[in-house]
Amino acid sequence: ILNVEQSPQSLHVQEGDSTNFTCSFPSSNFYALHWYRWETAKSPEALFVMTLNGDEKKKGRISATLNTKEGYSYLYIKGSQPEDSATYLCPIGATNKLIFGTGTLLAVQP
Amino acid sequence: NAGVTQTPKFQVLKTGQSMTLQCAQDMNHNSMYWYRQDPGMGLRLIYYSASEGTTDKGEVPNGYNVSRLNKREFSLRLESAAPSQTSVYFCASTEAGTGAGSYEQYFGPGTRLTVT
Numbered sequence: 510i511l512n513v514e515q516s517p518q519s520l521h522v523q524e525g526d527s528t529n530f531t532c533s534f535p536s537s538n539f540y541a542l543h544w545y546r547w548e549t550a551k552s553p554e555a556l557f558v559m560t561l562n563g564d565e566k567k568k569g570r571i572s573a574t575l576n577t578k579e580g581y582s583y584l585y586i587k588g589s590q591p592e593d594s595a596t597y598l599c600p601i602g603a604t605n606k607l608i609f610g611t612g613t614l615l616a617v618q619p
Numbered sequence: 620n621a622g623v624t625q626t627p628k629f630q631v632l633k634t635g636q637s638m639t640l641q642c643a644q645d646m647n648h649n650s651m652y653w654y655r656q657d658p659g660m661g662l663r664l665i666y667y668s669a670s671e672g673t674t675d676k677g678e679v680p681n682g683y684n685v686s687r688l689n690k691r692e693f694s695l696r697l698e699s700a701a702p703s704q705t706s707v708y709f710c711a712s713t714e715a716g717t718g719a720g721s722y723e724q725y726f727g728p729g730t731r732l733t734v735t
Contacts, residue, residue: 540720540721552728553724553726555724558721558722602719602721604719605650605667605716605719605720606664606667606677606719606720609662610661611659
């Protein structure tokens with residue numbers, strides 16, 4: 510059974526702090542790892558899709574790394590801003606679908 | 620480009636009533652998905668369709684049926700609503716058919732359903 514674990518469950522930081530979260534997944538039969546940002550009262554939006562071990566992706570102040578051999582990915586946010594407040598999801602890709610965990614809720618205080 | 624649209628936005632049903640949630644995408648995507656989101660549970664896949672005319676069960680299909688009417692539209696039907704089906708329902712689509720697990724999904728705005 511494919512399972513995704515994210516930690517921490519929630520995180521409160523001050524504006525300007527840098528932060529990171531962890532996503533753990535089974536390392537066998539890896540297919541793809543996604544990161545989504547989900548703001549309250551909105552829909553999830555894709556940040557990154559990663560498929561290769563050692564992949565690093567960056568979008569503005571947000572970056573992600575992938576280790577498929579040990580089954581984890583990190584998402585980093587540099588200089589957090591209040592608009593970064595959201596739930597961050599890291600579903601793993603199976604052949605035709607995504608499998609989601611419960612996410613990390615980030616709250617950035619001004 | 621409207622992306623993924625869902626109707627209705629809100630719905631209240633009584634136990635035992637039926638209804639259909641509608642989803643449409645205008646991106647010529649091959650795969651479409653229905654999820655439900657409950658507090659503390661994350662997004663759980665109900666059904667998906669990798670191409671017109673095909674549907675497959677996800678993690679929580681019981682109590683639901685789906686129809687992939689054409690490439691654009693994918694509907695979710697509750698035949699006899701139960702309070703346990705109170706949830707927020709999201710439709711999503713992605714470009715690929717087979718192998719869609721490595722393609723980003725685009726989500727609709729959600730339907731908030733309450734069953735009393």
